[in-house]
Amino acid sequence: MRKFSGWSLLLGGLSGQRGWRPQWRAAEPKTGYDAIIVGGGGHGLGAAYYLAKEHGIRNVAVLEKGWIGGGNTGRNTTIIRSNYLFSESSGLYDHAVKLWENLSQELNYNVMYSPRGVLMLAHSVHDEQVAKRHIHANYANGVDNEWLTPAEAKQFCPPLNISASLRYPVLGGALQRRGGTARHDAVAWGYARAADALGVDIIENCEVTNLRRDSNGAVTGVETTRGVIESRRIGVSAAGHSSVVLGFAGIRLPLESFPLQALVSEPVKPVMPCVVMSNSIHAYVSQSDKGELVIGASTDAYTSYTQRGALHVNQHTLEAICELFPIFRRMRMLRNWGGIVDVTPDRSPILAKTPVPGLFVNCGWGTGGFKATPGAGHLLAWTMAHDAPHPLNSAFTLERFRHGTLIDEAAAAAVTH
C-alpha cells in the first residue's frame, strides 16, 4: 500500500497528479477463503479489515453485489453520535465513536471525521423530559450529552429560529459535542484500501444467490453470480437485503426493509456549524464540506427494495426545516435518493451468531447504521474470529426476540420512522 502523506501529495502535485493508482485490486474470486463477508459497505469492509489486522485471518473475501460503498454507505446523511438510552446501546455506539476519533490515522486515509456536535431539539414538555432522561442515562454511562436552553442552542447554532411564535417552538436541546459527521465514501474506500493491503480480496459485481450447507447444517460456501466460493465462516452484513441472504439458510429475521430518503441542496458557503435534528417535527440537517445542506427524510410507510421513495416524505421534512431555519426557505434542492434500511422491532441491531454453524449476521441497524461503521466492523470481526460475541455486542442477539430482552431504542433512534 502506498502511504499517503503531505509529502506524497506534494510529489503528486509536482508530477501533474498522474501517478495515482487504483486504491485496491479488482480481485477475481478464488475457490475458497477462510472467511467471507457478504456485503461491501462500510460495515462489511470494516469487518474484513479487522479480521485481517487484529485476528490474523487474511484469506478473506468481501462479496459486493454492486460496487463498493454504493449501498447505504454512500446514501446516508453521515451523522455520528452515541447518545442512546440503554447501557448496552451506549456501549456499542460509543465504541464506534472512539474508533472514529482515530480512524483517519489508523487507515492512513482521511475520513474527515468532524466532531462538530449533534443537537437534538425538544419542542414539548414530553420531548424535554425524554431528552433529559437520555442526558442523565448517558452521563451515567460516561457518554457526553448536555442540555441547552433555547438561547444556548441559538448561540451554538445561529441559523436556528427560537421564536416563541413557531408552531412547535424550540424549548431546548440535547447536545452531544463528540457527535458530528464524516465523509461516507472515504470510510468505505479507506477500509477497502487498508483491507486490500492486508490481503483481503474485494470482489465487486458478485451477488450471493444461495448459501451452501453440509449434512450438519453448517455453512460450506456461497453460490454467487461469479460462481461457487467455499468458506466455513460467513458473515452477512447486507443491510436491507439481510432477510434475503439469511433466507437462503432458512432463517426468518425480525426485520422489515423500508426505503429511507435523503436529499441535498445546492452548495452554499458555511452556514450550519453543527448537526441539528428534531424527532418530533422531523427535521434532520447538517452541511457537508462541499457546502450542500444534507437532509435526512423519513422512511416510507411500506416495505420496499426499490431504493426510492415518495416525494411527499421529502416535502414533510423540508416544511419542518423551513420553519426551524427560515434562512433556508429560498434554497433549492439538488438531488434526492433512497436507500433500503433493515428495521428491527426494537430499533436495535442484531450483531451475533446465527443458529446455523459458521454463519454470522450484522443487520438491523435500520436508519442509523453509518455512525456505527467502525464499531460494527470491529465487533463482527471479533465475533467471527472467536465464534462468540464480544461483551459489547453480546446483548444484540437474534434470541432476544424470543426471550423478550429487547433493547428498545425507538426514542433514541432519532427521527420518527
Place this chain on the structure above:
Amino acid sequence: MLLIPCPYCGTRPELEFSYGGQAQLARPAAGTAAEGDQWTSYQYERSNTKGLHTERWRHTHGCGRFFNVIRDTTTDKIQRSFRSGER
C-alpha cells in the same frame, strides 16, 4: 406516492391510507406456550419479501376498512387488492 385501489372505495392516493404490514399472519391459538417459537414468529419475524408481497392497508381517511394488497416490492407496482377474508 402510491395509488392504492381500495376494494370498497376505488383508487385513492397513498396519503389516505395507513400501512398494516405483512398480511395473513396467523395469531397462535389461545393457550399457546409463551416460551415457544410461535409467538416470536407471530410478533416479530417477517418474510420481508423481495418480490410479490401480500400486505395489509387501512383506508384510514376513507371507509376506515382493512384490506389486502399484493405489491411487487422491487417495483412498488400494485398487482391487485382484495377484501380481508378473500384470496
